[in-house]
Amino acid sequence: xxxxxxxxxxxxxxxxxxxxxxxxxxxxxxxxxxxxxxxxxxxxxxxxxxxxxxxxxxxxxxxxxxxxxxxxxxxxxxxxxxxxxxxxxxxxxxxxxxxxxxxxxxxxxxxxxxxxxxxxxxxxxxxxxxxxxxxxxxxxxxxxxxxxxxxxxxxxxxxxxxxxxxxxxxxxxxxxxxxxxxxxxxxxxxxxxxxxxxxxxxxxxxxxxxxxxxxxxxxxxxxxxxxxxxxxxxxxxxxxxxxx
Numbered sequence: 001x002x003x004x005x006x007x008x009x010x011x012x013x014x015x016x017x018x019x020x021x022x023x024x025x026x027x028x029x030x031x032x033x034x035x036x037x038x039x040x041x042x043x044x045x046x047x048x049x050x051x052x053x054x055x056x057x058x059x060x061x062x063x064x065x066x067x068x069x070x071x072x073x074x075x076x077x078x079x080x081x082x083x084x085x086x087x088x089x090x091x092x093x094x095x096x097x098x099x100x101x102x103x104x105x106x107x108x109x110x111x112x113x114x115x116x117x118x119x120x121x122x123x124x125x126x127x128x129x130x131x132x133x134x135x136x137x138x139x140x141x142x143x144x145x146x147x148x149x150x151x152x153x154x155x156x157x158x159x160x161x162x163x164x165x166x167x168x169x170x171x172x173x174x175x176x177x178x179x180x181x182x183x184x185x186x187x188x189x190x191x192x193x194x195x196x197x198x199x200x201x202x203x204x205x206x207x208x209x210x211x212x213x214x215x216x217x218x219x220x221x222x223x224x225x226x227x228x229x230x231x232x233x234x235x236x237x238x239x240x241x242x243x244x
Contacts, residue, residue: 006042008130013048021063046140049074078238079185081106085192086117091223100132102230109147114194161185163210166225168195172212180236188229
């Protein structure tokens, strides 16, 4: 089967719509992949599904494409938010990438007492989620939010959101029934490498919308806890469950 490139575009797609191909995409399509006028690629804009784009103009720095046929209609993801304390290095990038693959709709960095990485590059994060969405065939890109403190998060929670608190202290328990029957919106809250402080755990547990959850007998790294939590949520509550 011939490889067909798939790209996220900022243009609004629709039947017969012509789009200007960005310089970066021109380089990839025409210099790297050697596509020519008359050939096609797939594109999605996060709102109007996926389209086969026919190339009608092609050069090293300029290109125009036309929406030929819609290949997939737009779908709706579960209202799933990842709240995570940023960690060091490549594992932080991996959290963002895997959260995209696992279906998070929103990604929100949280600053806690033990958070080491307190500055985040939201533009880099956005590029990571775009590349991950292109690869995993999502029809939308997760929304990247600016960092907020744990206190801000708890003070401004949507009343319809349930928070699954990854309790590394072992005081929570895994309750599949409660998770499967959670509200219309779920947020997974994962702490930093040093864990939440005792005072932070107390205020989280005092939040009526928070469910303290254990992910097993072993202490997990922050990134591993993120993958485990998102997997459980999708299997018991999210769109994995809806496929069965």
